[in-house]
Amino acid sequence: MSFSSTTTYIAPPDLTVAVNAAVTLERPLLVKGEPGTGKTELARQVATHLGLEFVEWNIKSTTRAQQGLYEYDAVSRLRDSQLGDPRVEDVKHYIKRGKLWQAFTSDARVVLLIDEVDKADIEFPNDLLQELDRMEFHVYETGETIRAKHRPIVIITSNNEKELPDAFLRRCFFHYIRFPDAQTLKQIVSVHFPDIKERLLTTALTQFYEIRDTPGLKKKPSTSEVLDWLKLLLAEDLTPEDLARDGANALPKLHGALLKNEQDVALFERLAFMARRDGR
Incomplete structure (x- = not known):
């Protein structure tokens, strides 16, 4: 798999090298640059160029790392138990899969975009360290471990609004998109x-x-x-x-x-x- 400029996206040589290096190393590609320099579009173009499914996780200031894995709706389960709903016997009915779960369980390799990671709390990147490194996570409510069938190509964007932890940076291949000449x-x-x-x-x-x-x-x-x-x-x-x-x-x-x-x-x-x- 090799990425290059497409008919709709001009990628400078240093950017194509960064994308292909991250794919080879099987490391997340951390892309920084001014807003509007095509960081998000890069992930879409990589998916299109390589013929892969595209999974997008847009990060907000209130986003928690756990949401990317899964969310357990205990309130709905309690309500259903009070109403005598038989679904309460199976906790899986109350597990909402996140974007990482979606990417990990896909039948084919995907491009996973974690967009604007610097918007979230400072602990957000640290909370994803093991999951992105090992490509697996544990679901405590069901006792199962979700492992990636095919290691996704992970692209993480940042607008440099806050510093990212060193432990997180160590696990990424970094590239700064300079403003084009x-x-x-x-x-x-x-x-x-x-x-x-x-x-x-x-x-x-x-x-x-x-x-x-x-x-x-x-x-x-x-x-x-x-x-x-x-x-x-x-x-x-x-x-x-x-x-x-x-x-x-x-x-x-x-x-x-x-x-x-x-x-x-x-x-x-x-x-x-x-x-x-x-x-x-």
Whole structure:
């Protein structure tokens, strides 16, 4: 099994090396990077490219590691026992399987995505150490041990919102997705907008990188945001000349696709004010 760029996803050489190394080592691939750089989409593309089922576990601040294994609904069992329901004799009726259980018991190898692991409590990664290492876990209510029929390809994403434990990091193959350079970004854009005119693309990406490099920017626009912006430019049939910025207006056209908070909008308004003042 070997992963590479697909018709809908441009993977830089270092990223393909990381994916294939993790598969070879049978270690989880921990992927970090700015939001919007394609971390989640990477897992989907790996599954599609390798022809494997895709299992996705989206992590929230309230998610517990146990939920990925299974949950025991004791309340429902108690209620059913009070109603005389015969199902209470079999505790399995009250076991809800989690995403790891689903991935472990699949009849074929799967790609398991644990998305945004850093959103959960700091102990969350530690609580999954043994399960991801041994590819098995114990169900205390039934006394059975669930073992992986086929070791899944595990991809874990993080937005770097908090540090992950060293013991967890030791068990992973790590890769940081750097923001793509101009040439790689052009390739990415061409996948989504194959008919975009070269002059418009060059002008738009030049302006986009200027915006990203503006000192004091609170949130730099990401790959997904530049794709949204280009989609709007094409929908409005704007030309390279329409994108021109001057001292009177430093804000880019349709800036709401790129600037996502009032501080950054105010920053560009201040730049416009300073440019007008210096021009007098």
